[in-house]
Amino acid sequence: MTQARRVVITGVGAITPIGNTAQEYLSGLKNGVSGASFISAFDTEKFKTRFACEVKNFDVNQFIDRKEARRMDRFTHFALVCADEAIKDAGLDREGSFDPDRTGVIWGSGIGGLDTFLKESVEYAKGDGTPRFNPFFIPKMIADIAPGHISIKYGFRGPNFSTVSACASSTNALIDAYIMIKLGKADVVVSGGSEAAITEAGIGGFNAMQALSTRNDSPETASRPFDKDRDGFVMGEGGACLILEELEHALARGAKIYAEVAGFGLSADAHHITAPHPDGLGAANVMRYAIEDAGLSPADIDYINVHGTSTPLGDIAEVKAIQKVFGDHVYQLNISSTKSMTGHLLGGAGAVEALATVFAICHDFVPPTINHFTDDPDLDPAINFTFNKAQQRTVRAALSNTFGFGGHNASILFKKYH
């Protein structure tokens, strides 16, 4: 029997509220920067929440021809920009560096073109009922169009699709990319995810669920996972791209290797459409499955980049799940929620957080959970939540957790490549 195929990360790209490239994102993570500010995308006067973590100083026309850019929603702009960075970083832009038929694109977006949908619907509502929809309405809006555009731009003809599981979407994309390579259906997969939901419909919709923080007097401290006074998540936008590649393929072309993808876990809470299982049942299962899948034990894990959205219920349930899986090793772990800095990128969260986890492994540091002011009496104070400042430590293996409305749970495990 042939040896099992191994999968490594050979390129990264990012466009986030705390940095518009992977390197800028890394320095934002190291320095504990907040990406939150008042929303510039639309007039928020009538909204309960008036702030978010927007991508700043981004002019799409510096990256994409004006006519092309106009045919895409902002979530696709983010996808193309961070994919381009990752593809170049991996050296896949070099002639003959990949077989187009063996190179896929698997991308996560939770919602797709929400702003496009809103604006076109408003136009329709203004009329007399005659359907006069722009021909780009559908191809701009659909959530799977981002991997389509990436494949068209670079000629990648391997497996190509999107994954949708709300806030777990791009973790699912990375996991599917890993599976495709393991199964021998592709040698390289451009993967990750992006989201652009800081729109009237996005903020208004999540406000209606009482999911968003309304700390309008202090946007930059509003995302405070595990703090006693957390009051909901802060919307973020942007995306990240990771190039997953079969190990022998990467070694043969002399690619640099960031880390190895070693396992994953998937589950459902089967409990409620938006509330997490109170004991973190599904969350515990995915961490356990991922560790088993990688052939490791809980004691091998040094860091967990948690879902930790800064909601009252979700943060507690996730910590309960971690305690259940790790037992006493929970006190040796570092835990952090980088959403304290980036906000919650919804379907893009899995990708930007997987990249934070990969950086932690490469650079032996743990990005912080910023904005910690008051301990939550319901959380064990002996757990290291990496509050406020990044910490140096060896990170041999780490998990990135994401959970989506619908009760979807996904965890992916990265480890140092030896």
Place this chain on the structure above:
Amino acid sequence: MSDIASRVKAIIVDKLGVDENEVTMEASFTNDLGADSLDTVELIMEFEKEFDIQIPDDQAENISTVGQAIEYIEKAVKG
């Protein structure tokens, strides 16, 4: 150049991202100005909106150059 012609050309420049000097009367949307089938539909819709007219599908099929668009719209607006 008539007012209608200049407004038509402005729409084409904006939607197709082409230079104004490429938008000659003879220029074909698809062969010369890089439009695909979706761009062509969008152009017709923009003309309808700009000039407050209706261009039925069977008529739209016959509008494939800049000159044909201007000619059709001039008639439709006067009519």
